[in-house]
Amino acid sequence: MDWQARFSQQAGWTRELRAYAFDKVGLADARRILEVGCGRGALLAELPARAAVHGLDLEPFRLAEARIHAPDAVLTCGDALALPYPSASFDIAFCHFLLLWLTDPTQALREMKRVTQRHGYVLALAEPDYSRRVDRPKALTALGRWQAESLRRQGADPHLGRRLAGLFAEAGITILETGNLRGVGTHPLMPEEWELEWAVLEADLAGNVPARRVQEMKKLDEAAWRRGERVLYVPTYFAWGRV
Numbered sequence: 001m002d003w004q005a006r007f008s009q010q011a012g013w014t015r016e017l018r019a020y021a022f023d024k025v026g027l028a029d030a031r032r033i034l035e036v037g038c039g040r041g042a043l044l045a046e047l048p049a050r051a052a053v054h055g056l057d058l059e060p061f062r063l064a065e066a067r068i069h070a071p072d073a074v075l076t077c078g079d080a081l082a083l084p085y086p087s088a089s090f091d092i093a094f095c096h097f098l099l100l101w102l103t104d105p106t107q108a109l110r111e112m113k114r115v116t117q118r119h120g121y122v123l124a125l126a127e128p129d130y131s132r133r134v135d136r137p138k139a140l141t142a143l144g145r146w147q148a149e150s151l152r153r154q155g156a157d158p159h160l161g162r163r164l165a166g167l168f169a170e171a172g173i174t175i176l177e178t179g180n181l182r183g184v185g186t187h188p189l190m191p192e193e194w195e196l197e198w199a200v201l202e203a204d205l206a207g208n209v210p211a212r213r214v215q216e217m218k219k220l221d222e223a224a225w226r227r228g229e230r231v232l233y234v235p236t237y238f239a240w241g242r243v
């Protein structure tokens with residue numbers, strides 16, 4: 001599984017939103033920026049070079065790759081639930097496809113708020129809600145259920161997106177804007193994206209759904225894309241607020 005390609009693909013889904021959100025919070029003028037759960041640094045690499053850019057992740061092997069993709073960023077191995085920074089260290093703290101993986105997402109938001117200076121911003125850019133996933137033709141609906149079950153088995157909350165606004169409130173962050181991305185998955189997938197999507201699915205479902213059922217679905221999915229009948233939509237939520 002090519003995780004770098006997967007993270008780049010996910011970053012591609014939210015490119016327009018990031019451009020909009022980062023403009024709203026004045027990222028171009030920020031001096032200190034933090035991404036919590038930065039993974040391989042797909043987003044860090046595109047942040048303004050003149051800001052002090054920090055990335056934090058729990059996994060050293062991901063940070064090792066981030067070091068290659070974002071050589072100028074300051075990278076720290078640590079836990080989103082207990083950020084290793086003094087209070088008010090950053091102008092902007094953001095995350096992207098992170099909160100669904102955490103045992104206590106409210107605590108992570110509290111920590112992001114704590115390390116952000118007064119009048120700074122906290123952003124959660126992409127948190128999916130698989131309970132409202134749409135698959136057409138209907139024969140493909142099981143795919144969404146399987147994927148949600150797989151995320152649960154891996155320790156994620158596949159429905160986190162729908163709770164995002166509530167989590168901001170619990171963390172004491174006043175929301176300035178929230179909503180969901182219209183674009184994620186609604187556009188026809190390119191062949192290489194389709195292959196990648198299926199590589200993720202096949203890896204996730206191996207051992208949990210019979211291989212024959214998975215391959216049947218794959219054929220149905222491919223045929224539906226070819227006929228132009230495929231709809232695949234996973235509501236993916238964002239929110240940002242001021243500290």
Ligand SMILES: C[S@@+](CC[C@H](N)C(=O)[O-])C[C@H]1O[C@@H](n2cnc3c(N)ncnc32)[C@H](O)[C@@H]1O
Pocket residue numbers: 007008010011036037038039040041042043056057058059062078079080081095096097098101102
């Ligand atoms: C789906 S990846 C997203 C990576 C990156 N934000 C991106 O969009 O390319 C989620 C990341 O969160 C990290 N992560 C999970 N739990 C964490 C925690 N408690 N503290 C910090 N990072 C965590 C994982 O190691 C992984 O790199």
